[in-house]
Amino acid sequence: MSRTFQLLLVLALVGIVRVGGSRAHKNVTHGPHSCGGVDVPYPFGIVEDGGGGDFRTGFHVMCDAGEPVLHTTGGDGKPIKIGNFSIRMAEVRVWLPVAWQCYDSSGNVSGSDYNPLEFNDEGVYRISHARNNLFVLGCETTGYLGSQPDQGSGESRSYAQFTGCLCYCNNSQSAASGACSGVGCCHVEIPPDLLGNWVAFVIYDHRNKVNFSPCDYAFVAEKKHYSFNTTDLKRALHGTTWEMPVVLDWAIRDSPTCKLARKKKEGYACKSSNSRCLDSTNGPGYICNCRRGYEGNPYNERGCTGLYI
């Protein structure tokens, strides 16, 4: 064999190794996990019996009867269903219950469930202000969404975030399906930095409305997901659940910015050498993406692999 040929052979082999390596490159130091067919990518992980598991602090989920769920605090502490996870967008889609209150024929509140909740103690989640709206349904209804109020009551309460809208109908014919602009239904943009779902209503006398609008409803939902239907004004919710898909933003929140996270080094989450760090756009912290030309999971060492073809 000539030296040149040997060199070519070596180069070719290196090339092959490189191409082959790029495919099998995933040195998966974490995960992948899955639950009921839904991928649970690191930094997320499933809590094992005994409480441990392969997840970053705060990113634990439960696999409950073949469904990934998030444990919440506040309210009745019911776990919420997770639809899917996105590493690239740093989002998760969850299902949250609608808040409601109903009136009796004398116009008094006969029942309600505001379904308040907070996502988790570590605070990795925020309701996405970019991807959701607040919807309020009713014929004399003010519904609002706020951050958990500071201690105090009545006038002395103060909120970091607070928004809502008012809807009204003059009579049973006023509202129209498909239109959510103030008649039977209203919707508004929501502020960033919401750590939980705190929805509530103003209580109005409903005496002359109960026939065609016995209840108030309010919920956060993914933009464009909900289309108002006048039949929803009389939706019975006692003992049933009505849930809406909501997009949550998540981030690595143990350092407020990329700059500080890189400086601290220990615990820096963007493990792949082909990753880049982006400051969070909802709450403090940062997220990781793969550099242009690479894809995969930047939270894993060698997780971002090149697109060679």
Ligand SMILES: *[C@@H]1O[C@H](CO)[C@@H](O)[C@H](O)[C@H]1NC(C)=O
């Ligand atoms: C993956 O990387 C770790 C350390 O980063 C190393 O110990 C291990 O051997 C690697 N595994 C594979 C399959 O390359």
Ligand SMILES: *[C@@H]1O[C@H](CO)[C@@H](O)[C@H](O)[C@H]1NC(C)=O
């Ligand atoms: C989840 O799935 C839906 C529909 O299957 C898709 O449109 C959406 O982009 C996914 N969202 C995330 C956060 O991955």
Ligand SMILES: *[C@@H]1O[C@H](CO)[C@@H](O)[C@H](O)[C@H]1NC(C)=O
């Ligand atoms: C409705 O509320 C009013 C005012 O609080 C009260 O006087 C009345 O008894 C209530 N009606 C019923 C049926 O509970």
Ligand SMILES: *[C@@H]1O[C@H](CO)[C@@H](O)[C@H](O)[C@H]1NC(C)=O
């Ligand atoms: C409001 O509703 C009442 C009762 O149905 C009706 O008589 C009246 O014309 C309505 N008012 C307006 C301004 O549409």
Ligand SMILES: *[C@@H]1O[C@H](CO)[C@@H](O)[C@H](O)[C@H]1NC(C)=O
């Ligand atoms: C409203 O809901 C009813 C009953 O669920 C359905 O039959 C109707 O097609 C819906 N209308 C619109 C405009 O979506």
